Amino acid sequence: MSNKKSLGLVLVVLGFLLLALTGVRTISSPDIFTHIALGQAGGVSADPLSYTMSSQPWIDMNPLYNSMVSFFWNLGGAGLVTLVHVLALLAAFIMMLRFSKEWGGPVSQGLALLLCARLLVPVFNPGPGIFFMLFSALFLTLLYRVKNFNLLAVLLMVLQILWTNIHPSFLFGPALILFFAFENWQKTRNASRTAMVTPLTTKLFGLSVAALLVTLINPNLINLHRHIFSNWLVLTGKENIEWVSLFGQFFSQDFFNNLTRFALLLGAGGLITLQKRLPTMITLLALTGAILSVISPDMTHLFAFLAFPFIILSFNAVSEYLSRTLTMVFKTSDTMLHDVLTVITLILIVISTGSLVTNRTYTHIGSASRFGLGIEDGAFPVAAAGILSRADFPKNILNIAHDGGYIALKAPGRKIFCDTRTSFYGEEFYKTLDAALRGQPGAWKTILSDWNPHAVVLNGCWPDAGALANRLISSGVWKLVYFDGATVILVRNLPEYETLIKDASIQSQGVAILEKSRTDYLEQSKGFVKAGNPARLIGAGGIYLALNRPQEAQSFYEALTQNSPKMAGAWLGLGQSLILQKQLSKGLAYMEKAADITPRNGRVWIGLFQAYQLKGDDNKARNAADQLNKFYKAEKATVEQQAVKEQKRASTKSAEKPVQNPGTAPEMPTQLK
Template sequence: MNVKFIRFIRFIAFLSLFTLVVFLSLFEINDADTIQYLASGKYIVEHGLPQGCVFTYTTQHCEMVYPEWLFHVIVYSVYRVGNWVGLGLFQLGLNCLIFGIILLYNYKRKYSFLSLSVFFLLGLIVASDRSKLRADLPSLLFSTLLFIILESFINKSSVTKQKIILFYGGSIFFLMMLWANIHGSFPLGYFVIGVFIFDRLLTNLKSRFVNHKKTKILDERAKILSAFFILSLIGSFINPFGLKSYILPYRFLIEARHINYISEFQSPFIQVNSPRFSLVAFKIMESIGLILIVLSIRVTLARHMLLYITFLILSIQQVRNLGYFAIISMLILPYYGDYFLRRVSVLFTKYRNRFIIFAMFLGNLGRLSMILFTVVFIYLIVTQKYYFFEKRSRRFGFGLSQIVFPLNAVEFIKKNNLQGNVFNSYSFGSIINWSLYPAYKSSIHGHLSDPLFFNYYSRVLNDPLFYKEAVEKYKIKTFFLNYAEPNTFLLVRYLYSDPDWKLVYLDPTTVIFVANIAEHSQVIKEHAIDLKTYPLDKPFAFYKNITKVDLITMHSQIATFYYNFGLYEKALVEYQKALTENPQNFVLMTNLGRTYVNLKKYDEGENILTSALKRNTRYDVAHFFLARIYQIKEEYGQALEEYSKTLKYNPKYKEAHFSIGEIYLQMGNIFQARREFEEELFQNPNHALAREALQKL
């Protein structure tokens, strides 16, 4: 095959990998933390460094700004120069820098294209979950640079030259100083350096006691690495907040239990109905990595194994650590991939020439496949199909996401000059701080670190009476809520039924309630909403230039809103609109099916739920409502079969055991009915109907 052609294909393959980095990094600003950075950065530029919480009226524990203050200022400065496009380009630049460095590092290490490309691609997809403009994005850059600096130092043939020591030591000092002023993950730097020290000591111990060489355990390299560790401690202590910033990451680890309901603090293995591609890539990379390290155990470096296993464990515990695992894997695993390939090639020594020809053919086929894959992937990103399939709010392009941030609701608050303190959903705190401060302060936001108030906030959402105490305590006169946020809808329903509050704003994500007081008489007169008579198209009137993908999400969310209020005819219309735009979506089919059940249109419900299960046979909700239809039709055999499948795919599905108990009761099987009611009560102790059924038995 022509050498120039092979080189050209190799170049295009590498270019396609980097191009994929670009397209995966170009998306609208959709993270609440980025908006909080803007608010905090603006405050710091205009007023100086904050001491305590300036954005909220409920508590003074907002200390998460301390290790991140510099990044807040940088983000705000970029926004002032380039607006939302500037922030998008900044996000793109950081990602290109991180992955460009990794690609260049692996290329210079002369890894095979197969090992390099496979782990780069898997790592890129895994890290894409964390590629948004947050303070942990530059921390991924610092992690990458620190690893490469230490690897370069440990592999130097000589380290006694003063210039080399000063270069590496100075680089680590400066890097750790930046890290400690940009993100609270800087203690990871200590761990990485500590692993390299441990690896060096272990190597020296092996040389001395196993290989019987006259090796100093604490040799020159080990001493210099220890000096690097001390420099990293000193560098990370340089922060305008001093000790507060230094100890905050450790306090956060201790006190962070109150935020375990936030998705990024949960395990990637928590059950989801349609796993993200990034999590599938994570599982593949995890499995391949462990297999390669075990198969290469004779040459596995202790530092590589410790780093890989540690970041793997951290990633299994919390989604937010996936980026670190991806970075370490991309830097480490190609070495072991190549070692495995060399071992395989030895098996074919007898057929060396044929094997070389076959390997070259596979290599070129792999490069062409990689190019084709990236082209298809980029097409799916640009057309939004990738993000929609994964049920993400991320959208390719520049700007601020209108599906995530309640921009129209914010304008409504400004225009109508709503009075008093605002109680907001957790996800809305940052937009209040950015768009409405200082006229309004938030009740809660992402940089609030008060466990007591998190518990208080949770009680307000879940206790039908407790919100009244919060209203009195904090002089709340407006509720600004994301009804699509978990655990929010119960409060929305109680506010709507409370005559002291009036619903004045509704869109596909947001509701605003105002106190029924004289100061709000005008806004209530002009905007009060009766859900039964409110026009279906009115919530969408606030939006312009809605994409097809966003329109599907909006119809689905407001349909669920109507469903939860028992307005099933309205919910039916909205679900049908969403399904018309996305007819293959099994979740939408299921929601439409359960709406038919509540409207007593059982045949229509059975048809649509059966279609949903053809697309996802493991979807527990569809099995449950199909079982409910069979139960109503008194087709008990089929009902029991569907309820069993519900529990098979979700053993803790609420109501399933109770419904099975009802069927056994109808069939005269008292013993089995009792067991099912008891199991329901065991899983849901407050289930009144199950308790009542047991008392009757």
């Protein structure tokens, strides 16, 4: 084997290694826990997890996947679950590479793997969506490699039934057969110069119909299809609950957005520079992926997969065009560009791999995950799970969707308020919950009257957790019983919970866990391998700041800004904590750093508007007000933030400064002071 061929093979192998390492991360996405909990519950017609939907008909869209992932969880825990999904991802891309090798050499393949891996970084999470890739790749492999039609039909029907019971994208199976039939018809027409339909084309159309019919083989029959069509916006990620992480909005996503644009422009370049007829299947797959990426950023992983063959084609076509141009204009060797691209690709893959394994990538994009296996403890109520299982803990709890699946898995005897099954709970349910948690009186009364929760379990990283905790504690109706940064637990101030409320041991436990997390974070951040984004510390800073404890908040935010300088939320919190300590100029400087990192974040501009008003800088206050008008979303604001918005309107008319003193801190348990 020549040196060039050997180096080309190295590029492809390293590309697949990078792709695999992209998935080797601690679990910080909540969906997988809901699937495991449903698998543990077994096949039931009523919802086994929540008390809010116990009487509602439930359509399980992933029955086989839930059972499968539950099996792997019992066998090897979170690590095995992650590895199974990584292997499925690798298998899918390997099959797609074999399907598209004729359209580009090793350098184009290596570049395509690098680009797809980078696109996958923010959105890869263990979940049934990975099996969309696997089944799509299996369908394509069989369609192009199995020549016996009867055998092909049997294999595809079996796969279609499995696909139907694993992921709601199963209707893409019949679509792939239609794409293949259309490609077959097009080839026949080009060969004979007539628009004839061959017997094979007819059979393929019939096979597509048969594949559609066997999708009825599922526990819900046609009701599954109805549910999918009525909730297609939710299922395509149009109405997603969170992006990257609960605190992802406080990190710049410019690199990822630009990378997606580059991939789309690269595809356009391939269309223009390719000197052959466009391959029908590869083009249709890329077009489908591009449409999904435009619908929702959450679909970018599917875009990366579906467009992978076309990305190979595009890199090859564009590089050949550039090579021809350079040869003609500068009289250079036609292999020069190939050699340069080979070296660049190798360097970029090595750099990307190093950035992943040292956690720099996760830190920069705002992910709560780190390189490795297991659960990211700070992203879920891991340390608080034992408290939730106590006999004296209230029966009805109020939790955000992010934590629901984990609580259901770790406390199977306890019913949760909700989880991330967006198509099941429905848009109105989440809107009511969101409005209630953000302090809207009518929505909060609805939650209390309809469900009567006696405990609130908050994720500290939810951006408005601190405001809600402050509001509930200040009311005197609720008592704070546990806080460890990652989790805040409040219960009704009732006699039946007196033992729980006065249990100093659980209060001390939370503080000890938080302090250890801070110590570990500071120690781990000294080395070459970074500690990532510590969800527990991020949550602690926000909670302390909302409870008007700026010195404690400052200590956390200083640690965060020192080790994660691209975290706008940490700069914002540090600035606000200093302003509360009457260090206005220094605090403003830090808050302006937050605006530089995330200039489209309404929360940042609310803080800056208040600070400029306090300083008396009318010009900058007006500019902050203009930015606030652009990016403020009333439906996503707490009642406190809405009050600031009203203050802005009033100040625009009367030029009166709003009162900035947040008041006294609510009473906290002694152990948390």
